[in-house]
Amino acid sequence: MTERRQVLAVIGAGPAGLAAALAAAARGVRVVLVDSAAEPGGQFYRQPAPGLGARRPQALHHQWRTWERLRDGLATHLAAGRVSCLSDHHVWCVERDSGRFAVHALLGPEQREPASVRADGVVLATGGYEKVWPFPGWTLPGVITAGGAQAMLKGGLTLPGRTVVVAGTGPLLLPVATGLAAAGARVAALVESADPTTLVRRSAHPRNAVRGARALAAHPGKLAEAGGYAAQLLWHRIPVLRRRAVVEAHGRDRLESVTVAVLGPDGRPVPGTAQRLDCDTLAVGHGLLPHTDLADGLGCRLDGAGVHVDDEQRTDVPGVWAAGEATGIGGAALSLAEGHIAGRSAAARLNGTAPDPRSWAPAARSRTRLRAFFAELDRAYAAPVRWAENVPDATVVCRCEEVTAGAVREAVGSLGAGDLRTVKLLTRAGMGWCQGRMCEPGVAGVAGCDLTPGRRPLARPVPLGVLAAPPPPDAGTSPCPGTSP
Amino acid sequence: MTNQSSCDVVVVGAGMIGAACALYAVRAGLDVVVVDRGPVAGGTTGAGEGNLLVSDKEPGPELELALLSCRLWRGITEDRRPDDHRPPTRGNGLGPGLTPGLGRAVEYEPKGGLVVASTPGALTALTELAVGQRAAGVETVAVDANQLRELEPYLAPGLAGGVLYPQDAQVMPTLAAAHLLRASGARVETGRTVTGVLRGPDGAVRGVRTDRGDLLAPSVVNAAGTWGAEVAALAGVSLPVLPRRGFVVVTEPLPRRVRHKVYSADYVADVASDSATLQTSPVVEGTAAGPVLIGASRERVGFDRSFSLPVVRALAAGATRLFPFLEHVRAMRAYVGFRPYLPDHLPAIGPDPRAPGLFHACGHEGAGIGLATGTGHLIAQTLTGRTPDLDLTPFRPDRFAEEAAP
Numbered sequence A: 001m002t003e004r005r006q007v008l009a010v011i012g013a014g015p016a017g018l019a020a021a022l023a024a025a026a027r028g029v030r031v032v033l034v035d036s037a038a039e040p041g042g043q044f045y046r047q048p049a050p051g052l053g054a055r056r057p058q059a060l061h062h063q064w065r066t067w068e069r070l071r072d073g074l075a076t077h078l079a080a081g082r083v084s085c086l087s088d089h090h091v092w093c094v095e096r097d098s099g100r101f102a103v104h105a106l107l108g109p110e111q112r113e114p115a116s117v118r119a120d121g122v123v124l125a126t127g128g129y130e131k132v133w134p135f136p137g138w139t140l141p142g143v144i145t146a147g148g149a150q151a152m153l154k155g156g157l158t159l160p161g162r163t164v165v166v167a168g169t170g171p172l173l174l175p176v177a178t179g180l181a182a183a184g185a186r187v188a189a190l191v192e193s194a195d196p197t198t199l200v201r202r203s204a205h206p207r208n209a210v211r212g213a214r215a216l217a218a219h220p221g222k223l224a225e226a227g228g229y230a231a232q233l234l235w236h237r238i239p240v241l242r243r244r245a246v247v248e249a250h251g252r253d254r255l256e257s258v259t260v261a262v263l264g265p266d267g268r269p270v271p272g273t274a275q276r277l278d279c280d281t282l283a284v285g286h287g288l289l290p291h292t293d294l295a296d297g298l299g300c301r302l303d304g305a306g307v308h309v310d311d312e313q314r315t316d317v318p319g320v321w322a323a324g325e326a327t328g329i330g331g332a333a334l335s336l337a338e339g340h341i342a343g344r345s346a347a348a349r350l351n352g353t354a355p356d357p358r359s360w361a362p363a364a365r366s367r368t369r370l371r372a373f374f375a376e377l378d379r380a381y382a383a384p385v386r387w388a389e390n391v392p393d394a395t396v397v398c399r400c401e402e403v404t405a406g407a408v409r410e411a412v413g414s415l416g417a418g419d420l421r422t423v424k425l426l427t428r429a430g431m432g433w434c435q436g437r438m439c440e441p442g443v444a445g446v447a448g449c450d451l452t453p454g455r456r457p458l459a460r461p462v463p464l465g466v467l468a469a470p471p472p473p474d475a476g477t478s479p480c481p482g483t484s485p
Numbered sequence B: 001m002t003n004q005s006s007c008d009v010v011v012v013g014a015g016m017i018g019a020a021c022a023l024y025a026v027r028a029g030l031d032v033v034v035v036d037r038g039p040v041a042g043g044t045t046g047a048g049e050g051n052l053l054v055s056d057k058e059p060g061p062e063l064e065l066a067l068l069s070c071r072l073w074r075g076i077t078e079d080r081r082p083d084d085h086r087p088p089t090r091g092n093g094l095g096p097g098l099t100p101g102l103g104r105a106v107e108y109e110p111k112g113g114l115v116v117a118s119t120p121g122a123l124t125a126l127t128e129l130a131v132g133q134r135a136a137g138v139e140t141v142a143v144d145a146n147q148l149r150e151l152e153p154y155l156a157p158g159l160a161g162g163v164l165y166p167q168d169a170q171v172m173p174t175l176a177a178a179h180l181l182r183a184s185g186a187r188v189e190t191g192r193t194v195t196g197v198l199r200g201p202d203g204a205v206r207g208v209r210t211d212r213g214d215l216l217a218p219s220v221v222n223a224a225g226t227w228g229a230e231v232a233a234l235a236g237v238s239l240p241v242l243p244r245r246g247f248v249v250v251t252e253p254l255p256r257r258v259r260h261k262v263y264s265a266d267y268v269a270d271v272a273s274d275s276a277t278l279q280t281s282p283v284v285e286g287t288a289a290g291p292v293l294i295g296a297s298r299e300r301v302g303f304d305r306s307f308s309l310p311v312v313r314a315l316a317a318g319a320t321r322l323f324p325f326l327e328h329v330r331a332m333r334a335y336v337g338f339r340p341y342l343p344d345h346l347p348a349i350g351p352d353p354r355a356p357g358l359f360h361a362c363g364h365e366g367a368g369i370g371l372a373t374g375t376g377h378l379i380a381q382t383l384t385g386r387t388p389d390l391d392l393t394p395f396r397p398d399r400f401a402e403e404a405a406p
């Protein structure tokens, strides 16, 4: 056999994918970086479309220097032909094919034309997607996800509205609220159903003190970031309403106002605490869930909601690594660390050597610290107890198929559904265009069953003509069309 | 918690077959408990399609069961006026108390099947099959090449002809199992696993052991589908039910363009085939909810759930050959299920002489939805000591044990 450079396909060009690509390319492996977006960057470093002529995109980003390092590293490898970058490629399936892999994609934004990449190894760095729980009025135009609001800001440099309420739970609401305010929106309130100050308080409790304090103390950077947000919230005069939730969104044709109420210890709105806030946009989010479709289709074991990996970020399928939020939610810095380790491990393994974990010890240390920190955050931002009981029967929980909470309850109560799959089959909730990505957490909550990751072996809708035809020739070695680093 | 309940019959399995057994047994006056380790329709019933076909069966016992089932499906789905006291359909054995008209709830559509042949040779073979089926009581209508396009305007050009089977129908299987069970009024115990079959000193069945206590009953029905061999083994008898894997592809919702169940004549050969290798000649059909279903492959690979892109590609190729417009339609999802099959491709229906009180209703392979009503009806007849409407000899559960004996 002639010596051929081993090819590593990295799917997802967010922090995890970029770090993996750079680490592997620097170690003699040919990398093909595939992403559905128009530009590399992922969620965190999402780039404005080139045509928009953004003057100071960095104003919207923390850690701009880290991004510049990734961007410049990518440019160097691209120029040297060690990395090629396939933007606008929506991967619908990764196939194991006699010891190698075929990455099957559709070209965006139409997603009708196929493209395929052959590789010897694959890094899944597909990130996460947002979780939103239903409430009356959540389907009104003007209600968007927190991540969607931020994507509009970072990607399009446009404001989703003039007066915005940011609501839900989780640390991501902070950058969204301050980012919107910095861009000129009036943020009427940041409504957080948890009380994250318990993070500090709980840590003071003897039982949690050691673990919590260690996790926090190990992360001065994160604390500073949180402190920074506090200052910005003050600066922009954003009222922060803790232990409160948006219980209803109002408006005739589009959003006009929201009702916010205090949540009692039983998770129910406390009578007499309802308060109406006028707004034209509600940016709502209840945390993130890992994208696991491609991993599941490959037969990788999942670990709770994310892809299971070992210390080298290997999945249990030989030749497949996973890094970043695909393995669990933990922020951009953790994704970088995991991606770096995955890239180094993949390079060594593809070149037929055993990697030396000591060489990535610093990344492994920050991985340990950050995982502990996010586990602690996760506990602090836990969902309000029994939130699903507050969802009235008439509220639509699956918008693609217009299935109400009442229909879901009937399927469980009198038709014998017991898990997410049978609820879906009996009600059609989750069978529409989004294939349950949007509604599964809400449907599972209302049904009172576990949120098991949905099985979606086709990660994107695929024209039958594309399925029926033989896969196109390898696109991996042609130069990148849409990248202007 | 021990749960020493007593009833007349315990049905193991809340799939389509268990639901139909429960419905007809309750109608026959029995007190029934249905037990399933998962939810209702969590097994193969929730992972297949709902074709009620007579067209794909060669003359013989399975076709007779399909014809009986077809009449019974019509009976329980028909809308009937409260003052209409005629028996719904001859021979359906239902008491007058049955809630009529489950049709909408289970998405029953008596749309008919259209089998097409691409070559004159295939058309000759298909026509011969139809002649035999007709003699057995199946309605068949010969369709020439021109009429094909009238029946199905989007069908590929150049086909030789086909046969229309007006009795073919469809239901949505999960809805059908859930609504038949609810209509039965039987007690349903989901999330409860049967771990043993209790037998008295005389060998007679006394009930089942579950992870939440015993359920005592003189009769136990094994409606555990693909897991029927395991339940039989709990009673100490062998029944060689095995899995035959199938993938189904579901498209985005469309306005109705495929009017019948359409499939190529090769399909009948696939269904009857004894080969372990992959067969993918698909049935293409529209659904009440809008998506087109394309299924299903047949393959014997054990309980391997992993996604197989080559299989899904082959289904897509078969479907686009029949309906070229589907090339531009998107597949939204694909799912996998395991048909319960027995070596001679006939189900096991009826009492097991090796374990008095044990009845089997499993092994329906790719036709368990269609054959459910007939199976439930026959099981209810044997449970109450009546003479079954069909001769059950070909379905005897102990037929394989004898073959294995020297």
Ligand SMILES: Cc1cc2nc3c(=O)[nH]c(=O)nc-3n(C[C@H](O)[C@H](O)[C@H](O)COP(=O)(O)OP(=O)(O)OC[C@H]3O[C@@H](n4cnc5c(N)ncnc54)[C@H](O)[C@@H]3O)c2cc1C
Pocket (backbone or CB within 6 Å): A011, A012, A013, A014, A015, A016, A017, A034, A035, A036, A037, A041, A042, A043, A044, A045, A062, A089, A090, A091, A092, A125, A126, A127, A128, A146, A147, A148, A150, A172, A175, A176, A291, A323, A324, A325, A326, A330, A331, A332, A333, A335, A459
């Ligand atoms: C609203 C919001 C605010 C946030 N704020 C912060 C913050 O202030 N600090 C912080 O540390 N973190 C923040 N995060 C989290 C941060 O964005 C993530 O931790 C980080 O982006 C995860 O990196 P990743 O590489 O794992 O995934 P991502 O950055 O999500 O990248 C995944 C990439 O994979 C691509 N992809 C996915 N599926 C496919 C497919 N099938 N085919 C092709 N491409 C695919 C996507 O297009 C995407 O580019 C925020 C996230 C959100 C949503």
Ligand SMILES: Cc1cc2nc3c(=O)[nH]c(=O)nc-3n(C[C@H](O)[C@H](O)[C@H](O)COP(=O)(O)OP(=O)(O)OC[C@H]3O[C@@H](n4cnc5c(N)ncnc54)[C@H](O)[C@@H]3O)c2cc1C
Pocket (backbone or CB within 6 Å): B012, B013, B014, B015, B016, B017, B018, B035, B036, B037, B038, B039, B040, B041, B042, B043, B044, B045, B046, B047, B048, B049, B050, B051, B052, B053, B192, B193, B194, B195, B223, B224, B225, B226, B227, B231, B245, B246, B247, B248, B295, B296, B297, B336, B337, B338, B339, B340, B361, B362, B363, B364, B365, B366, B367, B368, B369, B370, B371
């Ligand atoms: C891809 C595909 C397409 C198909 N298309 C059609 C079609 O178009 N038309 C048609 O008629 N048929 C079709 N079939 C076949 C049909 O789905 C099956 O024949 C039918 O669902 C079998 O029903 P069942 O009730 O016997 O089994 P199941 O639905 O599997 O029910 C058995 C139940 O028993 C339970 N169980 C097992 N062991 C235990 C235990 N120890 N304790 C408690 N409970 C237990 C299981 O949890 C399960 O719920 C298709 C099948 C597949 C896979």
